[in-house]
Amino acid sequence: MGAVLKIENLSKSFLLHQQAGARIEVFEGLNAEVEAGEAVAVTGPSGRGKSSLLKLVYGAYRASSGAIHVFSDGAWTDVVTAPPRGVIGLRRNVIGYVTQFLRVIPRVPAEMVVAEPLTDRGMAPEQALARARMLLERLNIPQRLWHLSPMTFSGGEQQRVNIARGFAAHFPILLLDEPTASLDAGNRNRVLELVAEARAEGSAILAVFHDEQERRGACSRSIELG
Amino acid sequence: MNVPAYNFAYLNEQTKRMIRRAILKAIAVPGYQAPFASREMPMPYGWGTGGVQVTASVLTPEDTLKVIDQGADDTTNAVSIRKFFVRTAGVATTGKTEEASVIQTRHRIPETPLTEDQILVFQVPIPEPLRFLEPRETETRTMHALEEYGVMHVKLYEDIAQYGEIATTYAYPARVAERYVFDPSPIPKFDNPKLDDCPALQLFGAGREKRIYAVPPYTSVRSLDFEDHPFEVQRWDQPCALCGTRESFLDEIVMDDRGTRMFVCSDTDFCARNRGER
Amino acid sequence: MSPLLAAETLGKFYGARVGCRDVSFDLWPGEVLAIVGESGSGKTTLLRCLSGHIPASSGKVRYRTRDGRMVALDEMSEAERRMLMRTDWGFVHQDARDGLRMGVSAGANVGERMMAVGERHYGRIRAAAVDWLRRVEISEDRIDDSPWSYSGGMRQRLQIARNLVTSPRLVFMDEPTGGLDVSVQARLLDLIRGLVRRLDLAAVVVTHDLAVARLLSSRMMVMQQGQVIEQGLTDQILEDPQAPYTQLLVSSVLQV
Numbered sequence: 001m002g003a004v005l006k007i008e009n010l011s012k013s014f015l016l017h018q019q020a021g022a023r024i025e026v027f028e029g030l031n032a033e034v035e036a037g038e039a040v041a042v043t044g045p046s047g048r049g050k051s052s053l054l055k056l057v058y059g060a061y062r063a064s065s066g067a068i069h070v071f072s073d074g075a076w077t078d079v080v081t082a083p084p085r086g087v088i089g090l091r092r093n094v095i096g097y098v099t100q101f102l103r104v105i106p107r108v109p110a111e112m113v114v115a116e117p118l119t120d121r122g123m124a125p126e127q128a129l130a131r132a133r134m135l136l137e138r139l140n141i142p143q144r145l146w147h148l149s150p151m152t153f154s155g156g157e158q159q160r161v162n163i164a165r166g167f168a169a170h171f172p173i174l175l176l177d178e179p180t181a182s183l184d185a186g187n188r189n190r191v192l193e194l195v196a197e198a199r200a201e202g203s204a205i206l207a208v209f210h211d212e213q214e215r216r217g218a219c220s221r222s223i224e225l226g
Numbered sequence: 227m228n229v230p231a232y233n234f235a236y237l238n239e240q241t242k243r244m245i246r247r248a249i250l251k252a253i254a255v256p257g258y259q260a261p262f263a264s265r266e267m268p269m270p271y272g273w274g275t276g277g278v279q280v281t282a283s284v285l286t287p288e289d290t291l292k293v294i295d296q297g298a299d300d301t302t303n304a305v306s307i308r309k310f311f312v313r314t315a316g317v318a319t320t321g322k323t324e325e326a327s328v329i330q331t332r333h334r335i336p337e338t339p340l341t342e343d344q345i346l347v348f349q350v351p352i353p354e355p356l357r358f359l360e361p362r363e364t365e366t367r368t369m370h371a372l373e374e375y376g377v378m379h380v381k382l383y384e385d386i387a388q389y390g391e392i393a394t395t396y397a398y399p400a401r402v403a404e405r406y407v408f409d410p411s412p413i414p415k416f417d418n419p420k421l422d423d424c425p426a427l428q429l430f431g432a433g434r435e436k437r438i439y440a441v442p443p444y445t446s447v448r449s450l451d452f453e454d455h456p457f458e459v460q461r462w463d464q465p466c467a468l469c470g471t472r473e474s475f476l477d478e479i480v481m482d483d484r485g486t487r488m489f490v491c492s493d494t495d496f497c498a499r500n501r502g503e504r
Numbered sequence: 505m506s507p508l509l510a511a512e513t514l515g516k517f518y519g520a521r522v523g524c525r526d527v528s529f530d531l532w533p534g535e536v537l538a539i540v541g542e543s544g545s546g547k548t549t550l551l552r553c554l555s556g557h558i559p560a561s562s563g564k565v566r567y568r569t570r571d572g573r574m575v576a577l578d579e580m581s582e583a584e585r586r587m588l589m590r591t592d593w594g595f596v597h598q599d600a601r602d603g604l605r606m607g608v609s610a611g612a613n614v615g616e617r618m619m620a621v622g623e624r625h626y627g628r629i630r631a632a633a634v635d636w637l638r639r640v641e642i643s644e645d646r647i648d649d650s651p652w653s654y655s656g657g658m659r660q661r662l663q664i665a666r667n668l669v670t671s672p673r674l675v676f677m678d679e680p681t682g683g684l685d686v687s688v689q690a691r692l693l694d695l696i697r698g699l700v701r702r703l704d705l706a707a708v709v710v711t712h713d714l715a716v717a718r719l720l721s722s723r724m725m726v727m728q729q730g731q732v733i734e735q736g737l738t739d740q741i742l743e744d745p746q747a748p749y750t751q752l753l754v755s756s757v758l759q760v
Contacts, residue, residue, distance in 0.1 A: 017748035018755055059737060061744040084723045084737050085532050105719065107694045120701075359605065372583045376620030380605070380612045383619065386626050387611055387648050452626040 003033040003071070004204045005057065005173055010066035012052055026052050030066070032223050036172065039195065039205035041215045044225030050208045053225065054175040056080075057206065058097045059087040070094060072172060092120055096203075098166030099177045102158040104151050110161050111136060111146040117169040128168075135164035138190055160187060167194045174198055176207035180214055192218055235282040236314040241265055245283040245438070249429060252440035257406025258370070259353050264436040274307055274332060275433030277349035281311065281330045284345055284429070290318045292326035297334040297475070297492035304332070321495050322504065333396070335417040337474045337496035340426035342443060348411040350432040353439065355399045355409040375407045378450055386455055395460065400449045402441055407450070416459045416475045421447040466491045469500035506574050507532050508674060508706050509554070514563035516546075516553050522730040523549035527563070529725065529735065533673065536700055536707045538721035538738065540714060540753070546730035547710045548678060554708060555595055555676045556585050567674075590620050594667030594675035598682045600659035603666070604651050610637065610662055611647040617670045636665040640695060657688035661695065668699065675700075677709045681716055693719050714757050718742060726750045 012026040026049035034040050042050045055061040057068055059079050068079040072094040077086060079095075091097075096117075105113070111132045118128035136146055139160040145153065150161045163179055176195065180188045195218050199205055209215035215222070233239065241263075248262035267275040285291070291311055295304040299321040307330060308319050320326050323338035330347040340346060356366040359377045369375070378399050385393040398415035401407050410421055411430060421428065421441055428441040441447055451457040465472045467488045474496055476489040491497035498504050507530035516523035524546035531537055539547045553560045556577045565577045570592065577585060589595070597603035604613050614633040615623075623629055634644050640661035651659055660680065667675060680696065681689040697720055700707055709720055717724055718738060725735040726747065734747045745751045 014744075015746075017751050055743065060739045062736070062740055062746065085530075085535065087737055088535075088722055105694060105697065106690045108698075359607070368582070368586075372586060374586065374620065376622070377616060379619040379624070380608055380616050383612050383615055383626065383629060384608050387609055387630075451624075453624050454627050 002035060004036050005032075005034040005071070005206065006067075006069040006076075007032040007053075007057070008067045008069065010053075010056065010068065011064045012049060012056060012061065013064050027225055030223075030225075034173070034204040034206055036202045036204050037199055038221075039199050039207060039219040041219035041222035042206060042208050042225060043215070043222045048226030050225060051177050054097065054177050054206060054208065057173075058091070058095055058175055070173060092117075094171060095173045095175065096166055096169065096171030097175045097177070098163055098179050100159045100162065100179065100181050102150060102162035102165075104149065104158065106151055107149050109147045110141065110150050110153070113150060113161055114164045114168050117165060121169060132164065132168060135168060135194075136161070138194075139164050140187060140190070156183065156187075159183065163191055163194070167198065170198070170201055171203060174203045174205045176205060176209075178208055178210050181210055188214070232314045234287065234315055235285045235311065236268075237265065237279065237282045241279075242283040245279055248438045249280065249283065249440065252429070252438045253427070253442050255406070256442055256445050257402030257408040257439060259408075259437040259439045261436055262438050264433045267433065269306070269310075271434040272351065273303060274330070274349035276431030276435075276438070277330050277332070277347050277433075278307060278310065278431075279433060280429050280431035280438060281328060281347045282315075284347070285311065285315055285317060285328060287315070287317065289327045290320050290325055291315075292320050292323065292329045292495075293331075294329065294334060294336070294493075294495075295332040297336075297477070298494045300494065322499075323495055333412050333414075334475070334492060335413055335420045337491070337493045338499075340420075340424060342425045344426040346424075346426050346428045348413070348428065348430045350409070350411040350430045350437070351434075352397075353409060353430065353432040353435050353437040355397075355407055370406060373405070375401075375450075378407055379452070382450060382452065382455075386452070392451065392455055392457070398449055398457075400447050402447055403445050404448070406439075408439060410447075414460070414475055415449065415457075418447070418449045418457070419459065423447075462489060464489055466497060466500075469497045471497075471500050506568055508535075508568050509708075510564075510566045510574070511554060512564045512566070514550070514553055514565060515561050516549050516558065517561045522546070523561075524553070524727070524730045525562075527725075527732055529732075531674075531706050531708065533706050534704045535723060536705075536709060536721040538717035538724045539708065539710045539727060540712060540717050540724060541727035542712060542753075545727040547712075547727050549730075550727070551676055551678055551708060551710045555593065556589065557595075570673075590617055591670050592672050592674065594664075594672040596660075596663055596667060596675060596677040596680050598679040600651070600656070600663045603663040604659060606651050608650075609648045610642065610651060610654070613651065613662060613666045614669050617666065621670060632669055636669050637662075639668075639699070640665045641691075655688075656684050657692055660684065660692055664696065664699070668703070671703070673706060675705055675707045677707060679711055680709065681711075681713070689716075696720060714742065714754065726753065 007030055010030040011028045014024040016022045042053055044050055052061055056063055063080045069076045070079055111129055114132035115128035119125055141160055150158050180191050245262055248260045251260040267278055293304045293308040295301040311317055323336040328345045332349045354366055356369055358381055360366050382392050396414045397409050397412045398418050399407055400410055400418055423444055425443050427443055430439045449457040462476050468490045474491045474493055477492045479488045481488055509531040511527050511529050514527040515525040527550055541547045552558045554565055566574045568574050611633040614636050615629040618629050681692055711717055721738050724738045724741045725732050728749045734750045742754055745754045
């Protein structure tokens with residue numbers, strides 16, 4: 001299979017105007033490619049921009065220079081220069097992003113939080129909810145919580161709800177930022193299963209794993225930062 | 227009778243000409259509120275200064291004038307306005323609807339059908355039907371210009387919501403010639419159907435608000451309503467206690483301190499004729 | 505395919521004083537754009553220009569009407585513009601008293617726009633009012649009450665229902681949660697977010713509250729002294745602000 005994500009000469013630095021104009025160089029001239037069905041780990045010491053790279057690909061950070069080409073529907077789009085509407089479209093259909101941090105919206109039940117990426121694509125609510133419930137079950141969220149807002153959930157429960165949300169829809173490109181951090185062994189294995197399934201379905205995966213063993217299990221090669 | 231210290235019908239000819247121009251404009255654009263330079267009249271606002279100026283401007287020495295207030299010829303307002311024109315114009319007056327060529331009215335349309343040879347002049351306190359919902363004059367003018375009349379139904383909606391029916395019983399808004407929504411002055415809605423396709427010329431004068439509007443003869447006047455709450459006029463369970471008619475608008479009269487009541491015709495001329503007392 | 509609303513080098517000047525200047529952006533169906541900035545930054549002036557409440561001094565606002573034409577606001581007749589405002593557009597004021605008819609009941613407030621576009625069936629108007637009150641979580645037995653008897657949060661929800669009853673495609677909101685208690689704000693925001701998504705509304709929301717922008721909008725524009733100093737995706741602006749002022753704004757938010 002060919003590459004669906006091409007990172008070309010990508011640089012990122014932060015200019016902190018509030019801190020006397022301090023400039024923080026994150027990385028410079030980064031090149032990488034990820035093919036469909038391939039899982040690539042991003043490695044390197046902390047503070048070298050592993051999470052920043054994922055955020056750049058997702059369009060949440062703005063590149064200082066370089067390009068991030070994403071392949072979808074037979075055409076390449078550069079996330080760096082795409083208009084906001086283009087990036088929003090990519091996020092809906094092409095690029096998925098899973099972190100351990102759930103942004104809780106008051107009063108929206110957990111199962112709706114998980115189903116939303118599917119309904120956003122136009123799937124019928126019942127169908128989307130069925131898939132959402134299946135994922136919540138796999139991630140051991142007790143059924144009595146499905147109808148509740150994750151507002152009051154424990155940290156671990158919120159994290160798993162967010163992971164369920166991240167895997168609800170199929171994305172040709174999937175960004176994983178420490179999805180298994182602070183989970184118990186059982187749930188960690190469930191997440192790794194989901195990663196393997198996504199990969200088998202052809203997702204190109206770019207992942208940050210804290211644990212080396214997990215990283216080796218999930219990914220076939222790595223990009224070293226720093 | 228005094229030597230005429232006044233011009234005929236009190237107003238000077240220039241003023242009458244100005245008012246007639248406003249009347250012509252009002253007739254040309256049925257239902258449109260034509261502004262005019264309302265004059266001070268020797269009576270307070272609210273006593274019919276607008277109607278009096280319109281009457282003064284259309285009156286000729288050959289006219290026969292009838293003045294009614296709430297349907298009656300003998301109430302204070304009617305008597306004083308009639309006296310005013312007797313003194314300033316020297317015209318003949320009558321209580322009989324069919325004999326009058328000009329009828330000035332406050333709050334009623336006579337029960338006796340009007341003819342092409344008659345002019346009905348209404349006294350109007352608040353000419354703007356949109357005022358209930360929109361206090362800004364600039365805005366109500368724009369609304370008229372653009373035919374934005376949806377808000378008129380808000381008031382009718384409120385009636386049904388609060389009382390189960392359209393409870394507005396007087397000054398009931400209507401649309402003239404399918405164009406301007408107008409306030410037919412505080413006549414009971416019982417009289418609204420008489421406005422429609424009426425052979426007589428109907429003129430409306432608001433002195434304080436400085437507006438004149440008109441319904442030309444044989445013009446359509448459609449009362450606003452909802453499809454599922456159509457316009458209806460009020461009906462009484464009993465006939466007039468004096469003449470026995472079931473055709474007219476009845477006034478409730480309290481007879482004594484024990485609450486004995488009687489319903490009688492509001493139009494005294496019509497009632498008298500039914501009783502053969504004329 | 506063209507955007508729903510397009511601002512082209514829009515400016516508003518009061519003599520030498522600048523209300524806003526050189527503002528350009530496209531808004532597409534279903535997009536929510538937040539305009540943030542401190543008081544006096546020109547965000548409300550911009551909103552009033554965009555929504556046709558005040559004429560712009562320079563530039564153009566174009567809108568794609570339902571028949572697919574891209575029409576400049578200042579080239580429309582007043583009748584067309586006013587029709588647009590009460591059918592295809594909504595405007596939610598910060599102070600509900602500016603957006604409601606306080607003299608009539610809640611039901612009449614919701615029904616007014618229907619009557620304005622020619623609905624003449626009381627039963628249907630009533631049913632729509634009941635339905636919309638339910639959607640904004642106002643109990644049906646309050647339908648005949650005056651908005652004066654409503655709390656601040658309820659008035660705001662009523663204002664939203666009143667605007668949405670004609671299924672507009674674009675809604676302007678001026679500090680929709682301003683002046684409300686925090687707990688009331690959360691419920692309202694959540695309601696607005698749900699409605700916007702479900703009805704696929706486009707919206708322009710003016711707010712000084714970054715949390716409101718984050719929850720409601722997909723895109724953001726930061727204004728300072730009448731000019732747009734930064735625009736982009738909401739998470740981009742909040743997580744990787746570029747301009748000095750935006751960095752200050754983002755770093756000034758208290759974490760709880």
